[in-house]
Amino acid sequence: MTVAVPLSLIEAFDELARTPDARLIQGGTDLMVEINFNHVKPVDVIALRRIKELRTWQVNSNNTITIGSGVPYQEMEVGQLKELLPALAEAARTVGSPQIRAAGTLGGNLGTCSPAGDGLPVLFALDAIVHLQSLKSSRDLSIHEFMLGVKRNARHTNEIITGVTVPVLDGWQGYAKVGVRNAMVISVASACLAVDKKNNSVRIALGAVGPTIIRCRDAESWLVQQLDLTSATSIDTTIAQEFGRRVALESKPIDDHRSTAEYRRHAVGVLAQRLITRAYTS
Template sequence: MEFLRPASWPEALALKAEHPAAAPIAGGTDLMVELNFDRRRPPVLLDLGRITELTEWSETDGAVWLGAAVPYQRIITELGERLPGLAMASRTVGSPQIRNRGTVGGNLGSASPAGDAHPPLLAADAVVEVASVRGARTIPITEFFLGVKRSALAPDELIRAVRLPVAGGPQQFSKVGTRNAMVIAVCSFALSLHPARGTVGTGIGSAAPTPRRAPAAEELLAGELSWESPQPLPESLLIRFGELVAAAAAPIDDVRGSAAYRRHALAVLARRTLAWTWQDYRSGRWSRCA
C-alpha cells in the first residue's frame, strides 16, 4: 500500500486525479477500523493531515463554511450556538478521543446510512463542496447519498467543505442506541425550525439505505404551525408528524434492531424533538450545545 502526504490542496487534487482509487484519510476513525479488520485494502492512502485550510471554518452572510477536516470536538466548542443540531449530533460521536479526530468530511466520505452528522446536515439544507483538478462544484446534501456507502463523489474528487446556514430557529438531534455515545445508532432523527421562511427540515439516519428527509412530515408542519402567534401543539399533530416520519423510512432487520422497532423509535423521536423545538421557539429559548 502506497502512502501519499500532499502539502497543499492543489497537490492533493493532483494526486487524487493520478490515483482515483486512493482512499483519503484525515481523522482515520472510520478507515482505520476497516483496515484493521481487513474489510478494505485500498492501493493508496492519501493523507490530508497537512492541509490546514481543511481544518478551518468561517462565517459569511449568515452561513458557515466548515472545512472537511474540522473535528467534532471543535464543532461542539466553537459552533454550538451557530449550528446547534450538528453540535448535538457531534456530542454523540464515539469517545472524546474519537471526537478529537473524527470529522464531518470523513463521515460524508464514508456515506454510511448511520452517520451521526448526516441527519442534522439534511435538516439544515447543507451543501457539500467538492473539487478535483477539473474544477469545483457543490452538491446539495439531498443529492449526495446514492446508496449504502455510496455518494455522488466522482473518483477524482475530494470533499473540501460543507456549507450550511447559521441556525435561524431551534434545532434538535436524537438517536437510539445501547448507549448515548460510542455506539452506532439503531436510528436517529434531526429537526430544524426555519421561522424566517415558515418551514421545517428533517433528517433520518440509520433507517434506510441512505440518510433521508421526511418530505410529507415537513409539509404537514409547514401548513399547521402558527409562527406569528405560536400556541401549544395538539397531541394529534405530534402523533401524525411521528407517523409521517416513520413512513418516510425504509428500515431493515439487523443485529442492532428490527425494522418494526426502528419505525416505532423514529415516531417517538420525531414527536419528542418537535415538542422540544416548538417549546423553545414559543419561549424564545433556543437549545444550545456549548
Template structure:
C-alpha cells in the same frame, strides 16, 4: 500499500487526479477499522492530515463554511450557537478522543446511513463542496447520498468543505443506541424549524439505505403551523398534529433487520424521536423573546 501525504490542497487534488482509487484518510474513524479488520486493502491511502485549510472554518453572509476535517469537538465548543443541530449530533459521536480528530467530511465520504452527522446536515439544508483539478461544485446534501455507503463524488473529487446556513430557529437532534457512548446509531433524527421561511426540515439516519428527509412530514407540519397561525402566535401544537407528524416521519423510513435492531423497532423509534424533538424545538421557539414581536 502506497502512502501519499500531500502538503497542501493543490497537491492533494493532483494526487487524487493521478490516482482516483486512492482512499482519503483524515480522522480515520471508519477507514482504520476496515484496514485493521482486513475488510479493505486499497493500493493507496491519501493522508489529508497536513492540508491546513481542511481544518478551518469561517462565517459569511449568514452561513458557515466548515472545512471537511474540522473536528467535532470544535463544532461543539465554538459553533453551537450557529449550528445547534450539528453541535448536538457532535456530542453523540463516539468518545472524546475521536471527537477531537474526526470531522464531518469523514461521515460524508463514508456515506454510511448510520453516520451521526447526516440527520443534522439534512435538517439544516447543508451543501457539500466537492473539488478536483477540474474545478469546484456544491452538491445539496440530500443529493449527495446515492446508495448504501455510496456518494455523488466523482473518482477524482475530494470533499473540501460543508456549507450550512446559520440557524434562524431551533434545531434538535436525538439518537437511539444500545449504550450512551461509542455506539453506532440504531436510528437518529434531526429537526430544524426555519421561521424566516416558515419551513420545516428533517433528517433521518440508520433507518433507510441512505440518510433521508421525511418530505411528507415536513409539508404537513409546515401547513399546520401556517394555517393555525402558530408561527405568529406561538400557541401550542395539538397532540393530534404531533402524532401525525411522528407517523409521517416513521412512514418515510425503509429500515432493515440487522444485529443492532429490527426494522419494526427502528420505524417505531423514529416516530418517538420525531415527536420528542418537535416538542423540544417548538417550546424553544415559543421561548424566544423576539419570536412573536408585533404579532396580532
C-alpha cells in the same frame, strides 16, 4: 502501503493524479477500522490531516457557514459553531468517544456515507451543499444529490470533498438518536429537526431507517398547516403525536444485526415527537 502526506490541496491533487487509485484518509476513524479488518487493502493512501485549508470554517456574508471537511467533531461541539448550528453540535456530541471526536470529521462521514452517520441527518435537514474539488474543476452538489445509497455517494475518484455549506436558520433545531446503549454507539435510529421561521418551514431528516437519509416532506408540510411556526410557544400533545406518526410512516427501515424494522419505525416516531415538543416548549 505508501502514505503520502501533502501539506496543501494542490499537493494532494498532484498526488491523486499520480496515484489515482489511492484512498484518502482524514481522521482515519472509519478507514483504519476497514484496513484493520482487512475489508480494504489500499496500496496508496493520501493523508489529508495536515492540509490547513480543510481544517478551517467560516461564517459567510449571506448568513451561511462553510465547514472544511477536515474540521473535527470536537470543534463543532463548542463556541460559535455550537451557537449557530446547535443541531450539528448535538450530533457531534453523540459521535463515539472524545478520542473519536478529536479525529473524526464531516468529510469522513460524507466519504463513508453510512445511513447511520450522525452528521448526515443534520446536513439533510439543513439542505447542505457539498463542495468537491479536483485538480482542474470544482463543483457544488446538494446533499440530496450527493448521497446515493448505503455507503455510495456521487464523488468522482479524482475529487476531494473540501467542505459543506449550510444556512444559519432562525428557529429551534436539535438532534436525537437511539442506540443499543447510551454512549459510544452507532445509531439504530436518528432524527434532526430544524425550524426555519423565515421561510415558515420545519425540516426533519431521519438516519439509519433507509438506504439514504430520509427527509419527511409530507410530515413537514402537514405540520406547517397545524402550527404557526413563527409565533407558537407550545404544541398540543395530539399534534406532536400525529407528527411522530406521520414521520414514522415515511421511514423505510430494515431488520439487521442492530435492530428490527418495527423498532426503528417506532423509534423515529418517538424521536420526532420529542424533538418537536422540545422545539415548542416555552
